[in-house]
Amino acid sequence: xxxxxxxxxxxxxxxxxxxxxxxxxxxxxxxxxxxxxxxxxxxxxxxxxxxxxxxxxxxxxxxxxxxxxxxxxxxxxxxxxxxxxxxxxxxxxxxxxxxxxxxxxxxxxxxxxxxxxxxxxxxxxxxxxxxxxxxxxxxxxxxxxxxxxxxxxxxxxxxxxxxxxxxxxxxxxxxxxxxxxxxxxxxxxxxxxxxxxxxxxxxxxxxxxxxxxxxxxxxxxxxxxxxxxxxxxxxxxxxxxxxxxxxxxxxxxxxxxxxxxxxxxxxxxxxxxx
Numbered sequence: 664x665x666x667x668x669x670x671x672x673x674x675x676x677x678x679x680x681x682x683x684x685x686x687x688x689x690x691x692x693x694x695x696x697x698x699x700x701x702x703x704x705x706x707x708x709x710x711x712x713x714x715x716x717x718x719x720x721x722x723x724x725x726x727x728x729x730x731x732x733x734x735x736x737x738x739x740x741x742x743x744x745x746x747x748x749x750x751x752x753x754x755x756x757x758x759x760x761x762x763x764x765x766x767x768x769x770x771x772x773x774x775x776x777x778x779x780x781x782x783x784x785x786x787x788x789x790x791x792x793x794x795x796x797x798x799x800x801x802x803x804x805x806x807x808x809x810x811x812x813x814x815x816x817x818x819x820x821x822x823x824x825x826x827x828x829x830x831x832x833x834x835x836x837x838x839x840x841x842x843x844x845x846x847x848x849x850x851x852x853x854x855x856x857x858x859x860x861x862x863x864x865x866x867x868x869x870x871x872x873x874x875x876x877x878x879x880x881x882x883x884x885x886x887x888x889x890x891x892x893x894x895x896x897x898x899x900x901x902x903x904x905x906x907x908x909x910x911x912x913x914x915x916x917x918x919x920x921x922x923x924x925x926x927x928x929x930x931x932x933x934x935x936x937x
Contacts, residue, residue, distance in 0.1 A: 664816050664819065664820065667810045667811060667812050667816060668697070668810075668812075668820055670809070670810040671694075671697055671806050671807065671809075671810045671812065672697060672700075672701050674806045674809055674810065675697065675698050675701045675702060675806060676701055676702075678702075678777055678778045678780075679702070679705065679777055680702060680705035680706070680775070680776045680777045680778070681698055681702065681705070681706055681707075681776055681777065681778045681779070681780050682706075682707045682708075682709055682767055682770060682771040682774070682776045682778070682779045682780065683695050683698060683706065683707070683708050683709070683779075683780045683781075683782070684709060684711075684763070684764070684767055684779065684780065684781045684782070684803070685708035685709060685710050685724055685727075685728065685735070685782075686710065686711075686716075686720065686724065686782065687710065687720045687721070687723045687724030687727060688720075688782065688831065688833065688834065689814075689817060689818060689821060689826075689828055689829060689830075689831050689833075690782035690783070690784050690807060690814070690817055691781070691782030692727050692782075692821070692826060692828055693782070693807075693817050693820065693821045693824075693826060694780065694782045694806060694807060695708055695727070695728070695731060695733060696731055696821075696824060696826055697824075698780075699731050699732065699733050704734070705776070706733055706734070707733075707734045707735075707736060707770075707771075707774055707776060708724075708728050708733050708734065708735045708736070709735075709736045709737075709738060709767055709770060710724045710725075710728075710735065710736070710737050710738070711737075711738055711739075711740045711763055712737050712738065712739050712740070713739060713740045713741065713742055713743070714743060714837070714849050714852045714853065714856075715742055715743070715759075715836050715837045715838050715852060716836065716837070717834060717837065717856055717859070717860075718856075719860070720834060721737065723828070724737075725737070727827075727828065730827075736770070738766060738770075740762065740763060740766070742759050742762070742838070743847065743848075743849055743852070745758060745759075745762065748838075748847070749846060749847045749848070750846060751838070751841055751842075751843055751844060751845055751846060751847050752843065752844070753793070753843050754793045755793075755838065755843070756792065756793045756794035756797075756836075756838075757793040757794060757796055757797045758797075759794060759797075759836075759838075760793075760794035760795075760797035760798050761797040761800070761801070764779060764797060764798045764801040764803050765801055767779045767801075767803070768801055768802060768803075778802075778803075778804055779798075779801070779802065779803045779804070780803065780804055780805065780806060781798055781803055781804075781805050782805075782807060783795060783798075783805040783807060783808050784805075784807045784808065784812055784813060784814050784816075784817055785807065785808050785810075785811045785812055785813050785816075786813050786814045787808070788808065818830060832868045832869040833869070833921065835921075837852050837855055837856055838852070839871075840855045840871060840872055840873050840874050841873075841874050842873075842875060845874075845875075845876070851874055854874070854907050854908065855872050855874050857907060858872040858879065858903075858904060858907060859871070859872050861900070861903050861904075862881070862883070862900070865890070865896055867883055867884075867887050867890065867891070869883065869884050869887075869919050870882065870883050870887075870919070871883075871919055873915070877908075877909060877910035877911060878909065878910065878911045878913060879904055879909045879911070879912055879913065880913050880914075880915050881900075881912070881913065881914050881915060882915045882917075882918060882919040882920070883914075883918065883919055884918060884919050885918045888914060888916065888918060891914055892914065900912065
């Protein structure tokens with residue numbers, strides 16, 4: 664693992680100056696910390712702000728960048744105004760990242776920074792991520808992938824170098840809560856965000872609210888399924904979710920798993936953009 668860390672440091676040293684697409688998650692925070700240690704003030708963190716990103720993530724990204732002493736810029740993106748995104752075909756993420764990384768490349772150029780980087784890790788290569796194609800087309804690089812650092816590696820190393828959020832749960836873009844082919848609206852995105860924040864209020868740190876029109880499918884870690892099923896909490900969740908407009912509130916007995924909406928792709932149920 665130490666050899667992988669050294670490889671990341673060498674990659675960054677060779678780059679000399681970088682812009683990092685910084686979500687505020689563990690992976691991009693780890694990359695930002697290492698880049699700051701290696702390159703000093705030749706690092707710029709850029710965070711995208713829009714309805715598809717939970718507001719608390721933006722706030723946390725600000726705090727992390729401040730703690731690390733890294734220059735930080737927040738840009739506003741307009742994914743929900745792009746029909747290629749909100750119509751939610753299976754290549755939705757491609758169009759999102761194409762817009763974002765095009766803008767990041769412009770910012771890097773204006774600030775005389777040599778490379779645009781992202782926090783993609785080696786495990787991410789096993790999932791369906793069309794956004795990675797867009798970032799590569801626009802010249803972005805993923806040092807954590809190049810060094811073959813897995814999610815577990817990154818958490819372990821993050822803890823060892825004193826990164827406070829080393830055990831922070833993953834929190835993907837809110838658009839990932841919608842089945843492919845279902846139009847994504849600002850109203851529904853806001854509904855999902857509120858629902859997930861409500862669940863976290865019970866101490867459930869890893870939760871996904873999958874939106875199926877009038878039905879909501881809640882994914883949590885295995886150990887939290889019984890917690891949700893308790894009579895008192897269950898009643899509060901049902902009342903709140905129905906207040907948001909859901910007709911039926913369900914718990915997915917398979918529990919939380921990354922990219923569960925991609926299971927339809929794996930089974931061939933979605934074969935082309937809709």
